[in-house]
Amino acid sequence: MSIFxxxxxxxxxxxxxxxxxxxxxxxxxxxxxxxxxxxxxIYGELYYYSVVKLLNYLKITEKDHFLDIGxxxxxxxxxxxxxxxxxxxxxxxxxxxxxxxxxxxxxxxQKQLPNMFNRNRILEFLRGDFLTHSFDNISxxxxxxxxxxxxxxxxxxxxxxxxxNVQKIIxxxxxxxxxxxxxxxxxxxxxxxxxxxxxIYTKEA
Numbered sequence: 001m002s003i004f005x006x007x008x009x010x011x012x013x014x015x016x017x018x019x020x021x022x023x024x025x026x027x028x029x030x031x032x033x034x035x036x037x038x039x040x041x042i043y044g045e046l047y048y049y050s051v052v053k054l055l056n057y058l059k060i061t062e063k064d065h066f067l068d069i070g071x072x073x074x075x076x077x078x079x080x081x082x083x084x085x086x087x088x089x090x091x092x093x094x095x096x097x098x099x100x101x102x103x104x105x106x107x108x109x110q111k112q113l114p115n116m117f118n119r120n121r122i123l124e125f126l127r128g129d130f131l132t133h134s135f136d137n138i139s140x141x142x143x144x145x146x147x148x149x150x151x152x153x154x155x156x157x158x159x160x161x162x163x164x165n166v167q168k169i170i171x172x173x174x175x176x177x178x179x180x181x182x183x184x185x186x187x188x189x190x191x192x193x194x195x196x197x198x199x200i201y202t203k204e205a
Contacts, residue, residue: 016082017048020075023105030104034073034097043098043192044146045072050189051079054198057185058140058168060084065165067092067138069130069145069156074102076142078109081116081123088122090138092130099127131159138163143171146193150176169201180204 024031035043046054060066062085068077071091081089093099102125110117117123126133141160145153157177160166169181172191181201189198 012083013048013052016079020048020078023078023108024073024075026108027101027104030101031073034095034101043072044144045075046144046189046191048079050191051076052083054170054187054189055080055084057187057200058170060086060140062087064139065137066090066140067135067142069141069143070094071102071125072098072144074105074125076144077102077123077125078105081121086121086140088124088137090122090124090126090135092126092128092133094127094129096127099125131155135163137165139165140168141166141170143169143173143175145171145173145175146191146196148173167203171199171201172196174199175201 060080064084064086065088066080066084066086068080068089068091071077071093072095074091077089077091080086091102093102106123106125141163143156145156148156153171153173153175154177157175160169160175160181161177161179169175169178174183178201180203182204183199184202185200187198187200188195190196
């Protein structure tokens with residue numbers, strides 16, 4: 001059993017935050033380049049306790065397969081992997097620099113927390129475009145869509161409509177053409193871009 005799993009909730013979150021500070025701090029220059037380099041797209045991510053608030057609502061179980069579209073440096077993916085029992089947690093990122101850095105951080109985590117990677121669970125990062133990949137078993141999708149165009153959101157909605165196992169979708173902007181889902185909840189979450197509405201869709205029965 002991991003040190004994280006033996007801890008109370010408050011101690012758990014304090015440890016994970018400190019651990020993330022250590023992981024990312026060791027690569028501080030690379031992180032800054034990946035987040036703010038002139039050649040990169042706009043970057044933003046949810047703060048740690050905003051993710052905790054979101055997870056308290058989602059109630060992720062060992063049957064869930066979670067996908068983060070636009071996973072950036074992987075922080076959300078790592079957080080969900082460490083504090084939930086999700087069967088798999090996947091991030092897909094189109095920006096090469098951010099993808100490579102998330103893989104490097106994953107390698108460091110595997111060395112430091114080998115027990116977390118010996119429990120028949122999957123933590124993975126994919127490089128590329130969500131619209132061109134196949135995801136057969138995904139049950140929960142998160143879309144950090146704050147700067148996505150309407151056209152891109154429309155294409156994401158069309159793709160999700162064809163993914164039969166998806167039960168919940170979390171997006172920071174409304175997805176315009178979801179045909180099998182209803183808007184169940186709107187939360188307000190803090191991120192690096194300030195306060196933002198978060199739309200949670202659930203599959204219709």
